[in-house]
Amino acid sequence: MVEKSKDFFSTAKRRIKRKLNALRELILKKSPTVIVTTVARRILLSATTVVPSRSASITTSVMSEKAEKLQKYFQNDKYTTAKFSEILLHDCILDSESGLILTKENKLEKIAENIANYYVDTSSETLVEKVRTSVSSEVSDEVLHVFHRSCSAYGHFILDGLPPLAMNENKIKNDGLKIALPAFMPSWSLAALEELGFDESNIVKLEGNTLFEKLHITNFLSSANCFLPHPLSIAALKKLAKAEQNGQGSRKIFLTRDGAYSPRFAENEDEVQKEFLSAGFEIINPTKLSFREQINLFSSASVIAGNHGSAFVNMIFTPPKATIIDLMQEHWVDYWPGGTGSPERWLLNLTAACGHDYRLILSESIMEGEPFEKGDYKGLPTIKSVTDLGAIRSILNEL
Numbered sequence: 001m002v003e004k005s006k007d008f009f010s011t012a013k014r015r016i017k018r019k020l021n022a023l024r025e026l027i028l029k030k031s032p033t034v035i036v037t038t039v040a041r042r043i044l045l046s047a048t049t050v051v052p053s054r055s056a057s058i059t060t061s062v063m064s065e066k067a068e069k070l071q072k073y074f075q076n077d078k079y080t081t082a083k084f085s086e087i088l089l090h091d092c093i094l095d096s097e098s099g100l101i102l103t104k105e106n107k108l109e110k111i112a113e114n115i116a117n118y119y120v121d122t123s124s125e126t127l128v129e130k131v132r133t134s135v136s137s138e139v140s141d142e143v144l145h146v147f148h149r150s151c152s153a154y155g156h157f158i159l160d161g162l163p164p165l166a167m168n169e170n171k172i173k174n175d176g177l178k179i180a181l182p183a184f185m186p187s188w189s190l191a192a193l194e195e196l197g198f199d200e201s202n203i204v205k206l207e208g209n210t211l212f213e214k215l216h217i218t219n220f221l222s223s224a225n226c227f228l229p230h231p232l233s234i235a236a237l238k239k240l241a242k243a244e245q246n247g248q249g250s251r252k253i254f255l256t257r258d259g260a261y262s263p264r265f266a267e268n269e270d271e272v273q274k275e276f277l278s279a280g281f282e283i284i285n286p287t288k289l290s291f292r293e294q295i296n297l298f299s300s301a302s303v304i305a306g307n308h309g310s311a312f313v314n315m316i317f318t319p320p321k322a323t324i325i326d327l328m329q330e331h332w333v334d335y336w337p338g339g340t341g342s343p344e345r346w347l348l349n350l351t352a353a354c355g356h357d358y359r360l361i362l363s364e365s366i367m368e369g370e371p372f373e374k375g376d377y378k379g380l381p382t383i384k385s386v387t388d389l390g391a392i393r394s395i396l397n398e399l
Contacts, residue, residue, distance in 0.1 A: 255306030
């Protein structure tokens with residue numbers, strides 16, 4: 001055995017270090033965008049949680065492949081939440097139209113890409129260069145980015161966008177951390193933020209591509225919390241919104257979709273509303289209410305019914321053990337590509353996280369327009385249905 005002296009190892013280490021430094025300098029000289037970085041990570045919700053459904057059922061007379069698919073998606077009466085953390089990126093570019101993030105290593109950030117690839121072709125060879133060379137502004141403030149491209153829909157805004165704000169409320173209101181508000185966000189989102197106590201001094205409005213010195217992001221950007229809601233994130237939302245729940249609610253409300261962004265329509269909507277009116281329901285259009293008015297309304301509800309959509313997300317403010325009646329259209333099944341069952345189950349999972357009972361009525365429908373394809377966003381196809389009135393009466397008789 002040949003013994004090596006301590007000097008030998010020290011010399012070898014110095015040689016290796018010099019070679020690594022030389023290699024690093026060569027890389028930087030050839031490609032200034034390649035930087036060695038360390039990502040700072042902060043845990044927001046550390047534990048995964050198995051969430052069981054309180055009570056769930058499907059009522060339908062539809063006999064089709066889609067109906068069978070929905071039954072398959074609903075076989076499991078529980079789900080497992082994700083873990084949530086926050087990371088800090090340096091010198092990165094945010095495309096405020098698609099939600100893509102280009103890191104200073106010239107790579108697309110994977111968490112943000114998860115939703116953005118529904119709207120742009122992230123496999124395009126020219127995409128990175130296009131984002132990199134289209135910077136129109138720079139922000140030196142420390143900023144928190146929470147709104148992915150689908151947060152223009154109310155359900156994603158609440159479940160994906162607001163929880164990270166709730167968990168950073170003190171930093172935003174007292175320590176100067178700013179909220180990024182991309183150009184695709186609708187005007188009602190700014191009004192909602194203001195009602196939650198975030199004023200314009202807390203917000204950076206974005207247009208085009210922006211270079212950030214320090215950008216905080218979380219994996220809420222992946223939309224995992226919308227489809228697999230963490231009960232602790234809902235508790236944080238209630239605290240942020242100062243939602244008061246004084247015992248069990250008593251109001252029965254039916255939600256209309258007038259003014260909703262998604263093109264889904266019930267052709268017998270008038271008859272549907274008459275059924276619920278005769279059962280003592282109030283007909284409510286949430287788009288006519290302020291965010292605070294919606295919180296107060298849902299905090300006093302015991303039964304919530306309506307056509308499948310984002311307005312149901314306000315059930316997070318409703319006292320537990322409420323009944324949720326979801327009027328789903330047949331062609332909502334596999335409306336979005338992937339075949340995972342996540343878009344179909346999101347209300348089932350949300351009722352489980354909130355401790356509510358879930359009643360789904362599936363009705364026949366037709367779809368007009370081309371199916372939605374990832375990376376080729378040309379608008380959403382239209383769904384038209386005739387809601388099953390007999391199924392509605394059956395459910396209402398059980399209340």
